[in-house]
Amino acid sequence: MDPIDQDTAYDVFSKQCPSRGTLEHVTGRWGALTLGALHDGTFRFNELRRRVDGVSEKMLSQTLHALERDGLVHREAQPTNPPRVEYRLTPLGREITERLMSLIHFVEGRMDGVLEARERYDSVTAGGR
Amino acid sequence: MDPIDQDTAYDVFSKQCPSRGTLEHVTGRWGALTLGALHDGTFRFNELRRRVDGVSEKMLSQTLHALERDGLVHREAQPTNPPRVEYRLTPLGREITERLMSLIHFVEGRMDGVLEARERYDSVTAGGR
DSSP states (O other), X not given: OXXXXXXXXXXXXXXXXXXXXXXXXXXXXXXXXXXHHHTTOOEEHHHHHHHSTTOOHHHHHHHHHHHHHTTSEEEEEESSSSOEEEEEEOHHHHHHHHHHHHHHHHHHHTHHHXXXXXXXXXXXXXXXX | OOSSOOOOSOOTTSTTOHHHHHHHHHHSHHHXXXXXXXXXXXXXXXXXXXXXXXXXXXXXXXXXXXXXXXXXEEEEEESSSSOEXXXXXXXXXXXXXXXXXXXXXXXXXXXXXXXXXXXXXXXXXXXXX
16 A cells, blocks of 8 residues: 555545546556556657557547546647657656556466466356356 | 566557456456455445445446456355355455555545646637647
C-alpha cells in the first residue's frame, strides 16, 4: 500500500464518484496500453498506434483525449507545416503509470499460474460441476 | 517497480497474449471493483452485489466466473440447504489485488488534480482550441 491518506473524499466504489471514470480511463483496455506505451517516451500518433497492437485510429484518438482531459497526457503541437503533434505523460500521468505498470508486470509474471488455474477450472466444468 | 523478472514470456502489448485477457478481468470496471470488495473479506453473492455499487446480477456473475477461472477468486459452496456460497480471494488474487488497490487509492488521492485538469481542458476547448 502507498503511504497515502486513504480517507480521501473520493471513492471508486461509489457509483457517482468521478474517480470511477478516471480509473476506467487508466485501466480500460486502450487506456492502460496507451499509458504503458507512453511510459517509454514521447510519441507521435502513428507511432503510438503501432505500439498499441490492435487499437483503431478512432479508439486511440478517443483514449488520448480522455487521458489529456484528465491531465495524465500532454499533447504538444509543434508549429511546423504540417504540424508535428507529440504525446507524452505529465508528471501525474507518470506517477499513475508507474503503479499501473507495476500491476501489469505482476500479472504478466503470474500468467503461468493463471493458465494452470484455467485448465483446472475447464476440466472440472467439463466433467459436470 | 516490482522486483520481478520483466522478461517474461507474456506481454500485454501483444494482441494475442493471454495476459491481455487477464489484465482486463482484473482492471475492467466490474472486475476491479469486485476484487476490491473481496479485499475486505469473504462474501456471499448478494453481499458482494451491495458492495459493488451499480453492478447487475448478470454482470457480477460473469465477473466472478472469469476471476474464478483465472484462479484469482475461490468459490465455496457449503453443503447446507439451501447451499451457502461464498467468495474470497485466492493467494494469487490477493497479491494482484494489493497492487490494484495501490493504484486505486493513488488515483482517488489525486482526483483534485484530475478535476482541475478537466476544468482547464474544458475551458480551453470551449474557447476554441
